[in-house]
Amino acid sequence: xxxxxxxxxxxxxxxxxxxxxxxxxxxxxxxxxxxxxxxxxxxxxxxxxxxxxxxxxxxxxxxxxxxxxxxxxxxxxxxxxxxxxxxxxxxxxxxxxxxxxxxxxxxxxxxxxxxxxxxxxxxxxxxxxxxxxxxxxxxxxxxxx
Numbered sequence: 001x002x003x004x005x006x007x008x009x010x011x012x013x014x015x016x017x018x019x020x021x022x023x024x025x026x027x028x029x030x031x032x033x034x035x036x037x038x039x040x041x042x043x044x045x046x047x048x049x050x051x052x053x054x055x056x057x058x059x060x061x062x063x064x065x066x067x068x069x070x071x072x073x074x075x076x077x078x079x080x081x082x083x084x085x086x087x088x089x090x091x092x093x094x095x096x097x098x099x100x101x102x103x104x105x106x107x108x109x110x111x112x113x114x115x116x117x118x119x120x121x122x123x124x125x126x127x128x129x130x131x132x133x134x135x136x137x138x139x140x141x142x143x144x145x
Contacts, residue, residue, distance in 0.1 A: 025135040026080065030069040032128035033087055036094060037065025039121050046116065053107040057097070064090050081139030084132045091128035098122060 044058040068087045075083045098121055101111040111118065 022077070022080070022135070022139065025084075025131055025138070026072055029084060029087060029128065029132045029135055030072045032124055032131060033065045033069035033072065033091070035124045036091060036121070036128055037062045037069070039117050039124065040065065043117060051109055054101070054109045061094055077139075081136050084136035084139060088129050088132035088136055091125050091132060095122070095125040095129060098125065
């Protein structure tokens with residue numbers, strides 16, 4: 001025999017992430033996406049826009065970062081996990097591009113760790129993957145339970 005509906009609701013509520021934790025992760029994730037976007041906009045304006053393929057990629061990253069940050073803050077709770085997952089994947093792709101450009105080159109462009117904002121970009125993107133990945137896991141877990 002299954003438990004009462006009241007017991008089932010209490011169990012579901014216990015699995016649901018707290019609103020405070022959710023909002024801390026949402027705000028931190030949005031701030032990291034804005035930082036990632038600002039870095040790429042700054043570099044694009046500083047001359048990266050002239051680099052074939054990479055330049056337009058920096059501008060797309062800027063638009064995606066600012067857009068996802070805004071979306072993360074206004075999305076209804078039911079969809080936050082999916083927006084966070086998209087943000088984490090965007091940051092992971094950006095991080096992969098940075099590491100590829102630094103090690104083997106990307107679309108003929110080779111970056112160095114001494115480039116402007118290289119280290120800042122690395123740490124912002126790593127942090128964004130971690131924070132947004134945690135938010136996605138937290139929010140999507142409740143849909144699975």
